[in-house]
Amino acid sequence: MTEVVMPRLDPGMQTGKIVQWLKKEGELVQRGEPILVVEGEKTTFEVEAPDTGVLTKILAEIGADVPVTQPVAVIGEGGVRSHAATTVETVGKAKPTITERPARSTTPRERVVASPAARRLALEHGINIRVLSGTGPGGRITQEDVLAAVRQVPASKQGSSKARQPNVLRKTKLEGVRKAVAERLGFTARTAVPVILTMEADATKLVTLKNKESGISFTAFAVKAVAKALEKHSAINSTIEGDEITTYSDINIAVAINTEQGLVAPVIQHANRKSPKEINADLETLTEKAKQNRLTVEDLTGGTFTISNLGAHDIETFAPVINPPQCAILGLGRIAYKPFVLGEGVSARPATMMTLVFDHRVVDGVPAARFLQEVKRNLEDAESLL
Amino acid sequence: LRLRELTYADALREALREEMLRDPNVILLGEEIGVFDGVYRVTRGLLDEFGPERVRDTPISEAAIAGAAVGLALVGMKPVAEIMYMDFLPICMDQLATQAAKMRFMSGGQLKVPMVLRTQYSLGRQHGAQHSQFTPSWFLQVPGLKVVLPATPHDAKGLLKSAIHEQNPVLFIECGVLYRTKGSVPEEEYTIPLGKADVKRKGDDVTIVGASRCVGESLSAAKKLEEENVSAEVIDIRTLQPLDLDTIVESVKKTSRLVIASDDIKTGGIGAEISAAVTEVAFDYLDAPILRIACPDTPIPFSPPLEQMYMPNADKIVQAVDSIVAR
Numbered sequence: 001m002t003e004v005v006m007p008r009l010d011p012g013m014q015t016g017k018i019v020q021w022l023k024k025e026g027e028l029v030q031r032g033e034p035i036l037v038v039e040g041e042k043t044t045f046e047v048e049a050p051d052t053g054v055l056t057k058i059l060a061e062i063g064a065d066v067p068v069t070q071p072v073a074v075i076g077e078g079g080v081r082s083h084a085a086t087t088v089e090t091v092g093k094a095k096p097t098i099t100e101r102p103a104r105s106t107t108p109r110e111r112v113v114a115s116p117a118a119r120r121l122a123l124e125h126g127i128n129i130r131v132l133s134g135t136g137p138g139g140r141i142t143q144e145d146v147l148a149a150v151r152q153v154p155a156s157k158q159g160s161s162k163a164r165q166p167n168v169l170r171k172t173k174l175e176g177v178r179k180a181v182a183e184r185l186g187f188t189a190r191t192a193v194p195v196i197l198t199m200e201a202d203a204t205k206l207v208t209l210k211n212k213e214s215g216i217s218f219t220a221f222a223v224k225a226v227a228k229a230l231e232k233h234s235a236i237n238s239t240i241e242g243d244e245i246t247t248y249s250d251i252n253i254a255v256a257i258n259t260e261q262g263l264v265a266p267v268i269q270h271a272n273r274k275s276p277k278e279i280n281a282d283l284e285t286l287t288e289k290a291k292q293n294r295l296t297v298e299d300l301t302g303g304t305f306t307i308s309n310l311g312a313h314d315i316e317t318f319a320p321v322i323n324p325p326q327c328a329i330l331g332l333g334r335i336a337y338k339p340f341v342l343g344e345g346v347s348a349r350p351a352t353m354m355t356l357v358f359d360h361r362v363v364d365g366v367p368a369a370r371f372l373q374e375v376k377r378n379l380e381d382a383e384s385l386l
Numbered sequence: 387l388r389l390r391e392l393t394y395a396d397a398l399r400e401a402l403r404e405e406m407l408r409d410p411n412v413i414l415l416g417e418e419i420g421v422f423d424g425v426y427r428v429t430r431g432l433l434d435e436f437g438p439e440r441v442r443d444t445p446i447s448e449a450a451i452a453g454a455a456v457g458l459a460l461v462g463m464k465p466v467a468e469i470m471y472m473d474f475l476p477i478c479m480d481q482l483a484t485q486a487a488k489m490r491f492m493s494g495g496q497l498k499v500p501m502v503l504r505t506q507y508s509l510g511r512q513h514g515a516q517h518s519q520f521t522p523s524w525f526l527q528v529p530g531l532k533v534v535l536p537a538t539p540h541d542a543k544g545l546l547k548s549a550i551h552e553q554n555p556v557l558f559i560e561c562g563v564l565y566r567t568k569g570s571v572p573e574e575e576y577t578i579p580l581g582k583a584d585v586k587r588k589g590d591d592v593t594i595v596g597a598s599r600c601v602g603e604s605l606s607a608a609k610k611l612e613e614e615n616v617s618a619e620v621i622d623i624r625t626l627q628p629l630d631l632d633t634i635v636e637s638v639k640k641t642s643r644l645v646i647a648s649d650d651i652k653t654g655g656i657g658a659e660i661s662a663a664v665t666e667v668a669f670d671y672l673d674a675p676i677l678r679i680a681c682p683d684t685p686i687p688f689s690p691p692l693e694q695m696y697m698p699n700a701d702k703i704v705q706a707v708d709s710i711v712a713r
Contacts, residue, residue: 031670052670117642120670136674137709143642143673 002051003071114141220280225378227271233371239325254303327362397539401546416468452478459501486555487530508562515685537601539569544578583630589619600647606700642673652680674710
């Protein structure tokens with residue numbers, strides 16, 4: 001734990017005024033990164049983080065006058081908020097000069113033997129170093145152990161420098177769209193609590209309708225079916241950021257599109273208010289822009305739910321990764337004739353497998369299942385989508 | 387570049403000769419450097435070529451040699467003085483540490499002392515405890531002195547020329563066991579700036595920083611480590627003062643592991659200083675403790691087998707690396 005103290009900007013300075021916090025509590029800060037703006041008697045300037053870690057506690061509010069060398073914030077290890085820090089009184093405008101030093105924890109935690117590099121990497125990747133086991137000399141957790149955890153491969157299988165290396169065809173730098181994909185989806189994989197629900201939908205009417213309304217894609221119908229279902233099940237139409245869940249009145253459906261640069265998910269705004277035909281037109285425009293690498297920030301933001309359709313590639317079912325900060329995603333498999341049991345008879349009907357992946361931190365299983373049933377009903381009663 | 391093989395001693399001799407031809411103010415003084423051609427033959431033939439005015443044999447008085455060099459430098463000459471063994475530097479210490487290193491500072495820049503004090507250490511030559519010591523870190527406590535530690539013939543020549551061009555006092559510490567080693571040296575004029583380390587070998591898994599003789603040992607160690615599939619980067623500091631910390635830190639950020647090899651006493655030595663400096667700026671990049679391979683804290687044994695056991699070598703460096711990369 002490191003304290004951020006009010007610096008002395010000039011020899012005569014007695015107190016400094018907090019002008020702005022550039023970081024919020026709970027945010028990761030790097031040593032040397034500006035975290036707040038302070039006003040002395042003669043100048044304002046940015047105060048840099050004295051250490052890398054999580055800004056666990058802000059001790060002085062904006063406007064507070066704090067004596068030099070008094071602490072204004074606490075930077076702690078990892079993602080865990082320091083218990084000690086939460087007991088410290090916050091300095092407000094009313095009490096401009098009093099700060100207590102944070103009390104030391106009375107129960108010392110078991111010391112983790114880890115290299116500094118491993119600790120830094122663990123922090124960068126949001127990994128709790130306490131759950132790792134070390135493979136270094138004396139059981140020390142090394143950066144390789146952390147990287148192994150990042151790759152979610154058992155640490156014991158990680159290649160040491162003595163391990164065999166397969167011949168390399170090429171190495172590609174993780175950048176651009178690939179990097180964005182890796183960062184976004186990797187973040188979800190580490191933080192969300194995903195639950196997977198699958199359900200079959202009879203696509204007989206959908207196929208008939210599609211043949212009649214030629215030119216409208218299955219995806220467009222699916223977007224409409226989902227958007228309609230979200231009107232009734234607004235809890236699914238939510239995002240989660242930190243410890244805040246936001247539920248939206250707008251229903252904006254992101255659709256995963258494959259491009260040569262990688263995966264993008266442009267957004268059909270207000271999909272519930274559009275017809276399948278309008279949705280289809282939007283989709284065509286967005287796909288064309290995606291292929292030409294011309295998608296704008298407006299095209300790519302504001303989504304409240306995502307659909308990924310791999311039906312065109314013969315996929316039956318798959319569990320996509322939730323598109324953060326959204327809390328759910330629907331994966332659609334191919335539409336194909338499948339055996340359909342009715343009483344004692346079996347017939348063949350077109351059907352599709354739907355897979356809903358949702359974040360259990362936001363939604364429980366039954367409401368999610370009900371939502372999926374609603375999507376199924378909408379798809380099976382395709383005429384109602386028009 | 388036209389390269390040829392030269393010994394470390396001959397490369398140094400070339401540097402001296404070229405600088406004496408370039409600048410008539412460059413003069414040599416020291417014990418046995420003239421008539422006897424120098425104990426290590428670094429000054430061979432220079433008395434004949436430049437005459438006794440510029441190549442001065444001195445009495446056996448290191449204090450006088452150093453003091454005369456300071457005086458010569460103060461009045462505009464470029465003395466290159468030789469102290470036969472580094473072990474004798476304590477006799478020169480007042481002239482070096484109290485006079486030469488301080489005058490420019492204390493006179494507000496009105497005086498300068500552009501002298502070079504050449505010396506050598508003979509660890510590994512069975513010269514005993516009073517003629518084998520390598521104590522460069524003593525001079526880390528003397529700001530104002532530059533300390534140069536050439537490890538190859540190429541660097542020896544380029545660094546000595548830079549030392550002679552330097553406007554501040556330079557302690558130029560040669561290595562006795564390296565005098566007869568050979569290496570490629572360009573025929574063309576070149577110099578090597580003081581304060582710039584050299585990555586002698588690229589690697590990814592561990593950084594080995596070597597000084598003087600231990601650069602060669604580090605390179606041998608790197609070769610052995612390669613057979614174990616450990617890729618070692620070898621850095622030659624070349625100058626201890628100023629120390630090129632940036633090059634070392636850049637390497638450590640890549641490899642996360644650091645071993646420092648030097649022929650001095652481990653406690654308070656080169657490795658201690660580099661280790662502390664790296665920890666200050668690159669702590670978060672270290673994946674293992676920094677290890678030092680240096681000499682034990684005892685006087686140097688005269689017995690040849692004991693001396694060999696006492697000295698750093700490639701195997702000791704390999705063992706140190708193994709202990710921090712082994713899983």
